[in-house]
Every structure is written in structure tokens, then in C-alpha cells.
Amino acid sequence: MNTHAVPVEKYHGTGNDFLVVDAAAEDVGDRAAFARAHCDRETGVDGGDFGAALPRDGDADRDASGGRRGADGVLFLSVDERFDPTRVVMTLVQPDGSTATMCGNGARVVARWAHDRTGDREFMIDTQAGTRRATVTADATAAAIEMGVPTFDPRRVPVARDGALADEPLIDEAVEGLTVTAVNTGVPHAVAFVDGGRDDPDGIDGVDLDAVAPPVRHADIFPEGANVNLAAVVDDGAGDGPAVLDQRTFERGVEGETRSCGTGAVAVVAVARRLGLIDGDDAVSRPPGGELEITVPDSGHATLTGPVAHEFSGTLPADPR
Numbered sequence: 573m574n575t576h577a578v579p580v581e582k583y584h585g586t587g588n589d590f591l592v593v594d595a596a597a598e599d600v601g602d603r604a605a606f607a608r609a610h611c612d613r614e615t616g617v618d619g620g621d622f623g624a625a626l627p628r629d630g631d632a633d634r635d636a637s638g639g640r641r642g643a644d645g646v647l648f649l650s651v652d653e654r655f656d657p658t659r660v661v662m663t664l665v666q667p668d669g670s671t672a673t674m675c676g677n678g679a680r681v682v683a684r685w686a687h688d689r690t691g692d693r694e695f696m697i698d699t700q701a702g703t704r705r706a707t708v709t710a711d712a713t714a715a716a717i718e719m720g721v722p723t724f725d726p727r728r729v730p731v732a733r734d735g736a737l738a739d740e741p742l743i744d745e746a747v748e749g750l751t752v753t754a755v756n757t758g759v760p761h762a763v764a765f766v767d768g769g770r771d772d773p774d775g776i777d778g779v780d781l782d783a784v785a786p787p788v789r790h791a792d793i794f795p796e797g798a799n800v801n802l803a804a805v806v807d808d809g810a811g812d813g814p815a816v817l818d819q820r821t822f823e824r825g826v827e828g829e830t831r832s833c834g835t836g837a838v839a840v841v842a843v844a845r846r847l848g849l850i851d852g853d854d855a856v857s858r859p860p861g862g863e864l865e866i867t868v869p870d871s872g873h874a875t876l877t878g879p880v881a882h883e884f885s886g887t888l889p890a891d892p893r
């Protein structure tokens with residue numbers, strides 16, 4: 573049995589929280605088992621064990637400031653400073669043991685982790701969805717990442733349907749009780765717009781996401797599954813300033829709602845643009861864990877910008893059994 577202790581760092585981006593392991597220095601063996609055990613929200617890693625200042629119940633910023641037991645995934649990272657900009661190879665193993673091809677908030681955390689090690693502020697991050705450029709602000713409290721070009725191409729989301737519809741994107745159609753649009757922003761997303769933002773009791777927070785999302789997440793039309801987003805237009809961006817959208821995401825791999833999802837934020841804005849619900853390339857998305865700035869231009873790659881924070885450093889057993 574592998575009993576050695578693995579150094580870990582915990583970070584979060586708008587409440588989407590990750591353990592980080594230096595994969596060049598550490599071999600945890602069974603990555604899926606490591607992620608399943610330490611990410612568990614009831615029995616997983618507790619920052620209090622490592623002296624982290626945990627927010628108390630009732631703190632206004634409890635969710636945004638992290639401090640929860642467990643995590644939304646483990647980032648296994650290898651940094652290579654021989655390249656300019658410095659390269660980081662990123663693999664995200666999720667709480668169910670699966671590997672995600674891309675993660676927007678995770679990639680922002682990667683940039684901050686690599687900055688904390690190297691002092692650099694610009695990186696190339698190798699993900700399974702492609703290589704993405706990332707930057708960290710001078711005070712290191714925020715990070716931005718290129719997110720590739722969102723695609724509605726049914727073969728690339730992927731969306732599976734037969735005959736005449738096989739080449740048609742899935743736009744604003746009923747799937748298992750929600751009206752969704754399917755887009756890939758590094759991973760597959762289904763986006764459903766609802767009336768009323770977070771300040772409306774009958775709006776987005778009035779929906780039982782844990783009940784309505786799983787049938788869509790597992791629908792046959794999504795052969796690889798999908799992350800399921802609810803969104804509400806709070807400001808359509810027609811006046812001064814960017815559009816503002818409230819967002820909630822049920823994530824594949826977490827199999828539950830997260831405090832924030834970066835690929836989901838880009839998906840929400842890409843779909844809002846496609847459906848003509850907002851004006852302009854720039855938008856602000858407001859998941860429960862904070863605020864993200866998103867750009868989805870008519871052509872070229874999207875960008876995602878927002879806060880990142882370090883929670884604690886510790887060690888965890890490589891083999892949690």
C-alpha cells in the first residue's frame with residue numbers, strides 16, 4: 573500500500589474550489605481514488621486541519637471565500653519553465669473519478685498556482701481541449717484565460733440525433749423538461765434561460781436545480797453527458813456597460829451544483845448572444861460564488877476573467893483507503 577503523504581495546495585476561483593498536486597514531484601498512484609476521497613463534501617479534506625481560517629456560519633462571504641470541506645476536483649499540474657511563457661500541463665480529476673477535458677475556473681487557479689511558484693504572470697496551459705494562454709494580475713488576486721471558440725456544431729458538443737437533424741445544432745429545444753441550447757466551450761454544456769434573476773424569489777434561485785438537471789445531464793441526446801446551466805438576463809447590455817446574467821450550474825463529474833463554473837459562464841454568454849438576448853461582446857456572469865467577466869466575440873476565442881484565491885497548504889495521504 574502506498575502510504576506516503578502528498579503536499580497539496582487548495583485554491584478557489586469564485587467558489588469553484590480545487591486541490592492542486594505537483595504532478596512532476598508527486599505520484600499519487602490511483603488519481604481517481606485520491607480525488608473521490610479528498611473531494612468528498614462530507615468526509616474529504618478540511619482546511620481547518622491545516623490551520624486555514626475557516627469562515628463562520630453566517631459570514632456574508634462564506635461561500636465566495638471558500639473554506640468548505642472537500643473540493644470540486646483535483647488539479648494535477650506539471651510546470652515547465654524551459655518554455656517562454658512558462659508551460660503548465662493540467663489534468664483535472666473530478667470528485668467522481670472522471671477526467672474533464674477543460675475547466676475554466678480550474679485553469680484560472682492553475683495560472684495563480686504557477687504564479688505563486690515562478691513569479692511569472694503569463695502562462696501557456698496545456699489542457700485536453702487545447703493550449704490556452706493565461707495571465708495573472710500584478711497583485712495576483714485575479715486571473716484571465718483564453719477559452720477557445722465556443723462551438724454549437726452537434727458533432728463537437730457532442731449532440732446525437734439521427735437523419736435530417738444530425739447536422740443541426742441544438743438551439744432552444746425541449747430536452748427532458750428544460751428548453752436548452754447545446755454548446756461546447758471545452759466541455760459540453762446545456763443552457764436554459766429562465767425569467768427572473770437572483771433577486772426575484774420566483775426567478776433562477778426558485779428552481780430546484782438538483783431535481784431538473786440530472787435528466788438533462790444524462791439525456792440520450794448528450795452521448796458524453798452535459799453540464800446543465802440555468803441563466804437569467806439581469807441587464808441585456810443595450811444601455812451603458814456590459815450585459816449582466818445570473819448563472820447556476822449543475823456539473824457533470826461533480827454530479828451536483830457548484831458555486832461557479834467558468835466553461836459554463838462562457839457557455840451562458842455564447843448562448844445568450846446566439847439567441848439574441850444580449851448586446852455586445854462583453855458580459856458579466858454572476859454565479860453564486862462571485863462575478864466573472866466574459867468576452868465572446870463574433871469570431872476568435874472567448875476569454876474568462878475573475879478572482880482567484882489561495883485557501884491553505886497541507887499534506888494528504890496518497891492512498892486514502
Ligand SMILES: N[C@H](CCC[C@H](N)C(=O)O)C(=O)O
Nearest residue numbers: 675676677759823833834835
Ligand atoms: N468547473 C469547471 C468545469 C468542469 C467541467 C466538468 N464538470 C465536466 O464537463 O465534466 C469550469 O470552471 O469550467
